Amino acid sequence: MLKISKKADYALMALQHIAAAQLGDVIPGRVVNTKEIAEEYNIPLELLAKVLQTLSRNALIESHNGPKGGYVLARRADKITIAQILESIEGPLGITDCSHEKDGEFCMQRDNCNIRTPLLKVQDSIAQLLNNMTLQDMMGGTPLITIQSSAAQGVAR
Amino acid sequence: MLKISKKADYALMALQHIAAAQLGDVIPGRVVNTKEIAEEYNIPLELLAKVLQTLSRNALIESHNGPKGGYVLARRADKITIAQILESIEGPLGITDCSHEKDGEFCMQRDNCNIRTPLLKVQDSIAQLLNNMTLQDMMGGTPLITIQSSAAQGVAR
DNA sequence: CCTTAGTCCGACCTTATTGATCGGAGACCA
DNA sequence: TGGTCTCCGATCAATAAGGTCGGACTAAGG
Numbered sequence: 117m118l119k120i121s122k123k124a125d126y127a128l129m130a131l132q133h134i135a136a137a138q139l140g141d142v143i144p145g146r147v148v149n150t151k152e153i154a155e156e157y158n159i160p161l162e163l164l165a166k167v168l169q170t171l172s173r174n175a176l177i178e179s180h181n182g183p184k185g186g187y188v189l190a191r192r193a194d195k196i197t198i199a200q201i202l203e204s205i206e207g208p209l210g211i212t213d214c215s216h217e218k219d220g221e222f223c224m225q226r227d228n229c230n231i232r233t234p235l236l237k238v239q240d241s242i243a244q245l246l247n248n249m250t251l252q253d254m255m256g257g258t259p260l261i262t263i264q265s266s267a268a269q270g271v272a273r
Numbered sequence: 274m275l276k277i278s279k280k281a282d283y284a285l286m287a288l289q290h291i292a293a294a295q296l297g298d299v300i301p302g303r304v305v306n307t308k309e310i311a312e313e314y315n316i317p318l319e320l321l322a323k324v325l326q327t328l329s330r331n332a333l334i335e336s337h338n339g340p341k342g343g344y345v346l347a348r349r350a351d352k353i354t355i356a357q358i359l360e361s362i363e364g365p366l367g368i369t370d371c372s373h374e375k376d377g378e379f380c381m382q383r384d385n386c387n388i389r390t391p392l393l394k395v396q397d398s399i400a401q402l403l404n405n406m407t408l409q410d411m412m413g414g415t416p417l418i419t420i421q422s423s424a425a426q427g428v429a430r
Numbered sequence: 431c432c433t434t435a436g437t438c439c440g441a442c443c444t445t446a447t448t449g450a451t452c453g454g455a456g457a458c459c460a
Numbered sequence: 461t462g463g464t465c466t467c468c469g470a471t472c473a474a475t476a477a478g479g480t481c482g483g484a485c486t487a488a489g490g
Contacts, residue, residue, distance in 0.1 A: 117363030118275050118399065122478065125369060128388045136387075149437070163479055169439060179387045182486035183436045198395075206274030212282060224315040230293075231285045234411045238355075241402055242275065245395065254391045285476060306466070320450055339458030340465045344443065 124205045126167050129157050131201060134177065135193040135251055149186035151265070193255065198218040199246035211239040230248070231267065281362045283324050285411070286314050289335065292350040292408055304342035324362065331361040351409035355393060356400065360410070366403070368396040 118179045129155050150168055154161040172179045176196060177187045189196070203209065210216055212235050215221050237262075244264055289308050294303045311318040327338045333353060334344045346353070357383055358364065367373055368393050369400055371380050380386075 117275065117281070117359055118365055119367050120274065120369065121476095122370070124274070125382075125388070128392075129382065129386070130351050148414075151303045157385055159382065162481080165438075166440090166479090172438090179438060180486090181436090181438055183434095183488055185437050185486075187438095187464060189366075202274055209274055212277065213279075225282075225286065228314055229286070230289045231282070231329060231411060238402065238406070245398055247390075254388060256391060257284070257436090308466090317450060319452080322467070323450090323469090329467090336467065337458095338456065338466055338468095341458075342466050344467095426440095 120202060120207055122150050123163070123167050125203050126157075126159050126164055127171060127201055127205050129153070129159070130164065131171070131176070131189075131196070131251055132254055133157075134187055134189055135255060137195065138189055139255070145188075147180055147184065147186040147188055152186075153155060167183045171201075171204055173267060174200075176201065176204055178220075192252075194250050194252035196251040198246050198251070198254070201242065201251070202246065209239065209243050211242070277359060278363055280320070280324050281359050282359055283314075283316050283321055283360050284328060284354075286310070286316070287321065287325060288333070288346075288353070288408055289411055290314075290326070291344055291346055295346055295411070296350065302345075303339065304337055304343040304345055309343075317408060328358075328361055331357075333357065333361055349409075350412065351407045353408040354404050355406045355408070355411070356403035359403065366396065366400050368392050368399070372396060 124149050133153050133156065135205065137148045150165045151161060153159065154164045168177065170181075171177050172187070175190055178190050179185070179187055192256075199209070208216060212232070214226065214229070214232060215236070290310050290313065291305050294305045295301065309319060310316065311321045311353070325334065325336075328334045329344070332347050335347050336344055342351070365373060366415065371383065371386070371389060372393070383389075383407045
């Protein structure tokens, strides 16, 4: 239960990879294309492309077309939260259907609903969790920043 | 995103109702049948029945057949956690596909996967949240527990 | 300047999961 | 013992996810 979609998974992997490339696993500011990511993680190429398009449309990454093109982070890794990434792909966080009811529409159970309030509390806790964790925080295994020792480069790629 | 299924929703409503009936909104120890719950909350009768069957099979409620039959809580409301309820309906908690991989099977991305560890941290936090909240806590606007998000700190570095 | 290879982009199809439904079996009470 | 009320298991339709195809654009290289 509460499983996030494959597309969201792919988005997280791709962003982690792009961030790592940009922070300097080889060359700082490097542009990385769809094919490279797809092969690295065994993700269906065309599906990953679709995911990256969505992320681009939501201004999390920037696309550069043509030969030597690819994607670059739109802003610093510590300014991109997990919540933003997931919401770009799967839409707004909503444990229940009645989480974001507009005026006028409401579920059939609304009148006597006895679980709405507690569930919204749970939802808030999860939202807080995802909002407080950034892409930077996910870069645990890979060396942060720095062009440094050749040992570090060996590990990174 | 992260939306729980309708069936899980129904399960929570039904259990809350059964618990309320049992704790004495009219008669303590009262047996409540499927039809009563379905009408109270405008839930499709047959679908709710299926949900209750599942809960019964998972030993969260006890079924009594025949006229004047119905369902009763299998144990005290403060001994039933939200996690147990949701898992009965939707299966074990798993943010990602690789959450409960058995030996031998693993996702294609496993080798170079860079997000598995941080996501498992997030999952643990959510599990903790759901395990610490009982059916009792959902009764009548009672105060709720809130966990502070420790996932981000735990993963960083 | 023009060709060409490489890239992103948007619409389409297939498959799996959820939501909902139907008829039957068992149990209790009169 | 008959009838009625209840739970139960198997089956069908709707929705969303996963995956695929061809076209449009860009920038380099001759």
